[in-house]
Amino acid sequence: MRVAAAAPAQRRVPTRPRMTPAAIRWLSVAxxxxxxxxxxxxxxxxxxxxxxxxxxxxxxxVQTGELQFYLQASLVVLSLGLLLAVAAGIPLGVAVARWxxxxxxxxxxxxxxxxxxxxxxxxxxVLWLGFQTQAKVALVFLFCVFPILINTYQGVxxxxxxxxxxxxxxxxxxxxxxxxxxxxxxxxxxxxxxxLAIGRGLVGMxxxxxxxxxxxxxxxxxxxxNTFRTDRLFVPIVxxxxxxxxxTGLLKRLERRIAPWMHVLREE
Amino acid sequence: MTAKMVVEGVTKRFGDVSALxxxxxxxxxxxxxxxxxxxxxxxxxxxRILAGLVPPDEGRVWVxxxxxxxxxxxxAMVFQHFGLLPWKTVWxxxxxxxxxxxxxxxxxxxxxxxxxxxxxxxxxxxxxxYQLSGGMQxxxxxxxxxxxxxxxxxxxxxxxxxxxxxxxxxxxELLRVWRxxxxxxxxxxxxxDEAILLGDRIVVLSSRPGRVREVLSVxxxxxxxxxxxxxxxxxxxxxxxxxxxxxxEAEVVR
Ligand SMILES: Nc1ncnc2c1ncn2[C@@H]1O[C@H](COP(=O)(O)OP(=O)(O)OP(=O)(O)O)[C@@H](O)[C@H]1O
Ligand SMILES: [Mg+2]
Numbered sequence: 051m052r053v054a055a056a057a058p059a060q061r062r063v064p065t066r067p068r069m070t071p072a073a074i075r076w077l078s079v080a081x082x083x084x085x086x087x088x089x090x091x092x093x094x095x096x097x098x099x100x101x102x103x104x105x106x107x108x109x110x111x112v113q114t115g116e117l118q119f120y121l122q123a124s125l126v127v128l129s130l131g132l133l134l135a136v137a138a139g140i141p142l143g144v145a146v147a148r149w150x151x152x153x154x155x156x157x158x159x160x161x162x163x164x165x166x167x168x169x170x171x172x173x174x175x176v177l178w179l180g181f182q183t184q185a186k187v188a189l190v191f192l193f194c195v196f197p198i199l200i201n202t203y204q205g206v207x208x209x210x211x212x213x214x215x216x217x218x219x220x221x222x223x224x225x226x227x228x229x230x231x232x233x234x235x236x237x238x239x240x241x242x243x244x245x246l247a248i249g250r251g252l253v254g255m256x257x258x259x260x261x262x263x264x265x266x267x268x269x270x271x272x273x274x275x276n277t278f279r280t281d282r283l284f285v286p287i288v289x290x291x292x293x294x295x296x297x298t299g300l301l302k303r304l305e306r307r308i309a310p311w312m313h314v315l316r317e318e
Numbered sequence: 319m320t321a322k323m324v325v326e327g328v329t330k331r332f333g334d335v336s337a338l339x340x341x342x343x344x345x346x347x348x349x350x351x352x353x354x355x356x357x358x359x360x361x362x363x364x365x366r367i368l369a370g371l372v373p374p375d376e377g378r379v380w381v382x383x384x385x386x387x388x389x390x391x392x393x394a395m396v397f398q399h400f401g402l403l404p405w406k407t408v409w410x411x412x413x414x415x416x417x418x419x420x421x422x423x424x425x426x427x428x429x430x431x432x433x434x435x436x437x438x439x440x441x442x443x444x445x446x447x448y449q450l451s452g453g454m455q456x457x458x459x460x461x462x463x464x465x466x467x468x469x470x471x472x473x474x475x476x477x478x479x480x481x482x483x484x485x486x487x488x489x490x491e492l493l494r495v496w497r498x499x500x501x502x503x504x505x506x507x508x509x510x511d512e513a514i515l516l517g518d519r520i521v522v523l524s525s526r527p528g529r530v531r532e533v534l535s536v537x538x539x540x541x542x543x544x545x546x547x548x549x550x551x552x553x554x555x556x557x558x559x560x561x562x563x564x565x566x567e568a569e570v571v572r
Contacts (some may be wrong), residue, residue, distance in 0.1 A: 216401035219369055220415045220466075221391050230414070234405040311404040311448045 131190025143202025201243025205236030355523030
């Protein structure tokens with residue numbers, strides 16, 4: 051529909067260069083921010099805010115070192131939790147895919163825990179592990195580990211049977227088949243699992259910081275919300291947004307680099 | 319003379335589909351045996367059984383007098399579906415079998431370029447399979463099998479994805495390799511002309527479940543070249559005979 055409507059317009063002004071998709075995106079963001087800024091200034095409400103106020107607040111928070119301090123605390127929690135989840139999730143996923151017995155033994159637990167809203171576990175974790183980093187790392191771990199485990203398992207399971215037969219035809223040992231065939235074929239799945247895990251891990255991190263309320267970006271948000279400093283409140287939110295976009299974007303690029311054959315169909 | 323491979327009363331079912339047999343064939347040492355038959359008659363299944371990749375339901379297979387119970391390093395297979403590893407370059411795909419056999423580095427460095435060259439893949443060493451045409455991928459699969467210098471070469475429609483010129487060129491290269499390195503070849507094909515050009519004998523399989531319908535000896539002297547062979551009256555006799563056999567089988571299906 052839209053294409054049909056756009057075509058005649060193009061024919062009428064053939065010399066005007068079309069905007070690139072990237073330009074359209076930037077323009078859209080600029081328009082959105084501009085509208086927000088204008089509306090916020092017009093409204094003049096103390097609990098509403100607008101981009102330039104947030105930018106000023108960000109500069110202030112960076113100058114005092116507050117933002118860096120809390121960001122660092124958050125990053126420690128996120129990276130430790132994620133690292134542990136990768137270190138546990140990949141081998142577990144491989145093991146569960148390799149040994150059917152293990153799959154049957156662990157499946158009820160994995161399915162049940164994955165289905166449970168992980169936030170519901172926060173109080174019990176705090177009770178057991180306290181308010182310190184430990185509890186938050188454990189929570190991020192729980193948020194991250196299942197997508198990694200399940201994707202690894204799926205990746206191993208979805209290996210092309212015909213390639214396994216090729217490996218057997220060339221008398222490959224089981225270990226060599228894992229190295230040459232199964233793991234490379236599962237790698238894109240594993241990376242996609244890590245990408246999902248990062249998204250979930252950010253949620254887990256913020257929620258844990260809300261609940262434990264000692265440090266981190268989540269704590270900053272709660273603190274400034276309680277004192278109605280909306281301009282400062284938005285600073286950690288923007289940082290979190292940047293982290294989410296940046297990290298998942300990085301993983302996507304990594305997926306493309308490591309498994310170019312997965313993207314051929316999409317490109318052409 | 320003892321046979322290189324003996325297939326005796328082999329059958330295979332997949333679920334309630336009877337795919338093959340009972341089928342009995344003998345392959346002589348250094349023989350070039352072509353297998354031809356209607357689509358879906360069990361040619362690939364027969365090769366997989368010969369390679370020890372799937373056990374037959376009934377019957378047995380021997381290689382060098384030893385019963386086949388699994389894949390053997392002296393038997394190499396060229397797959398109809400190419401079977402290349404998408405995450406390995408052409409070079410690494412061709413080296414795949416050699417590395418698995420733990421051949422010395424120097425030998426790998428010497429053999430891989432040789433077969434890349436032979437298959438006309440020079441300049442594509444560092445490309446990945448998805449960057450190649452179907453015909454080139456097929457040639458990588460052939461190079462990979464030849465590189466391990468197998469005694470027995472099982473080839474499943476290896477020239478199916480090639481254009482006519484490349485196909486003819488590859489046929490002559492394969493004959494040259496076979497002649498100089500004395501291999502036993504079982505070659506599945508859809509092409510009557512190809513079977514006559516290449517084979518010492520041609521096994522014609524019936525429609526599914528594939529049984530040996532007839533075995534023809536190709537009494538055309540070697541070396542054979544496409545041009546010369548196609549001019550011979552004997553070629554046309556054989557061609558006609560194969561055509562009749564296959565048409566009869568195709569009618570059974572219909
Ligand atoms: N793994 C399998 N599972 C189920 N059915 C199978 C399997 N492999 C083959 N078949 C069936 O067995 C029959 C013979 O298959 P096969 O691939 O051996 O035929 P083919 O002669 O090689 O065919 P084509 O000429 O098309 O390559 C077919 O009907 C096929 O559907
Ligand atoms: Mg086949």
